[in-house]
């Protein structure tokens with residue numbers, strides 16, 4: 001194969017990771033400066049697109065959630081919608097609105113827990129106690145390190161009791177997971193360093209990802225939500241804290257300041273990079289094949 | 301009337317959780333397409349309202365985020381078809397991200413500006429394919445399904461995006 005055909009192949013390659021390529025391509029790229037440069041440039045380009053600072057739409061999200069929470073029956077046209085989003089005729093708008101009202105009413109009047117501050121619907125397969133423990137871990141990681149001990153003191157006993165009570169009904173998988181969540185929550189109260197915390201948190205995230213992969217169709221949606229929620233409210237903020245950490249300074253006389261561990265700047269940076277890499281791999285794994293199924297995208 | 305049909309998904313405990321977990325991804329996709337924060341706000345809301353209404357059609361065990369991204373993409377193209385006045389403008393450059401520190405924001409703004417300018421010159425479909433593949437890391441098969449094209453076409457759009465962007469960026473750095 002010549003450079004031109006290799007480069008055409010690379011430009012439409014799904015992955016820019018050599019592991020995903022046929023051996024012949026990898027071999028050529030290794031020995032060819034021009035093709036290796038193309039791969040580097042492509043990676044850099046994609047990194048730049050991924051890392052650009054786009055808005056997250058947090059304000060619009062809060063408005064949307066508030067509207068939902070008030071059960072202020074939303075129409076299919078958000079309030080501030082531009083004219084181009086409005087249906088062409090008023091009767092269409094009315095029809096869309098009543099269809100939506102009926103749908104929402106049907107959803108809300110299903111048997112099961114009534115509407116809380118958010119729209120609560122059918123019971124899921126995951127036992128409540130696992131949900132509670134996960135939420136507790138999230139609260140723990142989001143609390144300031146100084147407040148965690150108090151939070152632990154206020155909640156630990158009650159949670160342990162709940163687990164004990166629910167135990168006979170838990171599957172072995174859920175029981176082990178519940179134990180892990182308690183253990184993680186307790187250890188988080190003792191820690192005040194993002195690097196240490198992330199080891200614990202990574203472990204929980206990995207288990208959540210495994211649970212998604214192992215789940216049957218009934219559990220899958222709920223477990224995906226667990227995972228996304230955990231990544232969003234726990235792993236991502238932690239990554240952010242890790243990226244903001246400054247390496248320890250070594251002052252005259254060899255005294256280290258600005259960092260609670262006995263690490264030199266090089267060790268610190270290595271650890272920081274390792275953690276970033278493993279969290280990133282986890283994210284990729286979950287967004288990649290693990291969460292997809294052969295049914296995906298079949299046109300209805 | 302029940303939502304729990306044999307082949308349909310049980311809505312999750314709370315639709316709020318779906319919103320929390322996927323809002324940003326949908327928002328960023330639509331922002332990449334429209335380049336306008338107000339249009340993006342509107343379209344993201346529209347996407348989640350559509351998802352709420354159709355939750356019973358979501359297939360259990362499939363990729364929820366990809367499903368939402370498809371609804372978002374359809375919402376964008378629906379609006380485009382209805383009204384050609386939707387301005388596909390340059391991506392606003394001075395937007396603040398709540399998730400980056402001030403320092404990284406500066407660096408990224410500089411690097412990102414060039415890429416963003418180059419990306420906005422791609423066609424919407426090419427831009428969509430590039431964003432979904434790069435940011436969401438979906439396979440070409442999934443990208444194709446969201447974009448409503450064949451897998452081969454999705455690859456061609458990616459080819460075009462990469463080649464054009466490298467050329468543009470090469471020119472601006474020269």
Ligand SMILES: [Zn+2]
Pocket residue numbers: 002003004006028032033034035
């Ligand atoms: Zn070559």
